[in-house]
Amino acid sequence: MRPYVGAEVALLATAAALVAGVYLVAVLDRFAAALVAGAVGSWRRLLVVPLAAAAALLVQQRRTTERPDGAGWAVAPALFFGLAAFALALVPLGPDLVIADPSTGFVAFSAAIAFVMIAVFLHGWSPNSPFALHGAYRYGAAALSFQIPFLLAMLATALPAESLSIVDIVRAQEPAWNVLRQPLGLPLYLVVGVGVSFWGPLNLSDASDVAGGTSVEDSGVARLLWTIARSAMLVAVAAMGAAGFLGGWWGPILPGPAWMIAKTGAVLLAILAAGHLLARVRIATFVLVAWAVLIPLALLNVFVSGAILL
Amino acid sequence: MGLTALLARVATGAPVPVFAVAGPGTRSLIRDLRLRPEIRLVDTPRPASVLLVGGLVPAEMEMAVARVHDAMAHPRATVLWSAGAAGLGRPEGFDDAIPVDGDPVAACVAAYRDILVGRRGSEPPILPDVDPAPWRGVGPYGQGGSGMTGGVPYGRPMAELGPDPDGLRLDVLPVAVGPLFPRFPAGLVVDARLAGDLVLEVEVANLLANATAAAPSPEADPFLRALGERVAIADLELARARAHLRSVAEALLAAGLEALALRALRIAANLRAGDGALVRRLATIISATQVLRWSLRGVGAVPPEAVAGLGAGPVARASGLREDLRLEDPAYRDLGFAPLVDAGGDAAARLRLRLGEAVQSLDLAARAGARAATATGRVETPRGRLEAESSASERLFTVLPSLLREHEWGDVVATIVSLDLDLEEGPLARGRARPEAAA
Known part of the structure; x- marks a missing residue:
């Protein structure tokens, strides 16, 4: 019998993990930005400003536009956040410490990633605004290109485990982490993981050249929720990266969950730092690279991983 | 204390979300406000709480300022900043706005605190809050109806x-x-x-073509002074390096690299003639971000024949043209000046060239001693040839549509950013030539 926790525990644990994760993203992102900008302020400021900024959005009016799709606008961040929570609930902290470990965990995670496109497109469609819709279509174009290599990179991790369960995938990394067995896997996964949460170099849909894209019309609590949902998805992507490629709970001396949290934090920091150190790609270039380079590399990764097992 | 009041108190610790409007003469002053941690310049008026208007906004832009104001969420306030001699404009309808001569950031922070805790009421809309025309859609989602497709x-x-x-x-x-x-x-x-x-x-x-403008202060722009008097080469070249670094910062912002843009702005703000190594290091980091490759390579190609003779400064030199007024100046020849030229012709070449010219200018500034540029009524500014009647950016306008047509929107933005258009240079030069018009 695979472990499943009760609904109340699941809700509380996921909520706690996401609150901590989203706050960690806000602090780490500011820290990375300050390092790159060459002016790190006080630690107190680094820790307090994200909370103050959230409070500022909470007391701000939520503006609407002429003839918006009000329901869609309200649902989009909720759907995005829900998908992040769903994806995170599949990631094990330890061999017996997981909210849900279905035998098809990998498929469930992939489904959540695929649905992100619906949330982002809805968010850009609903305000009835040109730049928002522009951002929505950009995400559609990019997502179609990066979801295939994303799934192929993840799929290769299921081969040595001979299972689609995330717990089995981590357990199978005891002799060697997947980052060593499949050196192409983690880079591929990270490239497209950044794309899924449209962060840094792959922030095409909410980019500065469309004045914020899908979130151009957001103010107040709507903007806060969208920011939280994006950060939550980033946490889920980082956690699954740590589980799928960096050996999850395996590690010396420290207890398993501590390793898992440390690895997730390291992946997060790498993604956030890359966001401030890598320029945004042109969408045409990215789509071309995704189809001509990333998909063939991901296929190669699957074939080589399979051949080694044979 | 209620929850809303508590949240409002906590919110006063956040950087003030400011949407800034740079009236003529305040362009670089407004851009440098990005370095102030007390405020955060936002890209869209929706989440802005304070509208900051620098200088005298020309009548042609007043409607746009009013629409931006009305798009902001409540609670909101407006700060009008005179920025020294740039002048204090009060666009029509902005009766509640807060005028300030000194530090605009302190005024924004104070205004934000006041509207949060209720010491000051949120500003009402300036324009009538009605639909531009009755909505004629008939379906359950307001869709359909006659005369609702195509055009405007x-x-x-x-x-x-x-x-x-x-x-x-x-x-x-x-x-x-x-x-x-x-x-x-x-x-x-x-x-x-x-x-x-x-x-x-x-x-x-x-919309600034017919604006009248005065520089914030006589010292603000050595290039404007150089139109009529001899100005020290050291001053001109330091100002050029600073302007190029600010332009580089804009390119980085457009490429999604805000933190690195702040680094460039900070170097520009504290720039000294001996800072060449600092700029070279910045150029190394910028190169590592791949902005010159996957963001800007091949974007915004400017064929040399399109800009030949326009005096388009770095834009022309990045397209392989050896156009530079400094070549005609004996004082610069004495320094052994030779313009940098890049044959690339794209946005990446222009960014590369500006970084190179910034280093070159710092070197010239360090070696110039007491030499002064010859006053000829024309001057090579960081944008190109400035005369009393026209600026390089205004002349580039004639070729601009041909550079933008049939490109993706993202490339259009990157192209315009890479041209470093400065629409206030012309009005400032004309205002200097005819001070009575600017007054």
């Missing part, structure tokens, strides 16, 4: 079918961007017909 019915741009370069007939949407789009210079309006993210046809307008 009742003030609302609607898509209509049009040919696209692939020979298909797709939806074409007219979208006017500017004059306050944060990636463009203030006053630039790009009226594009978009098919998806492709700009099919484009018209550009310069």
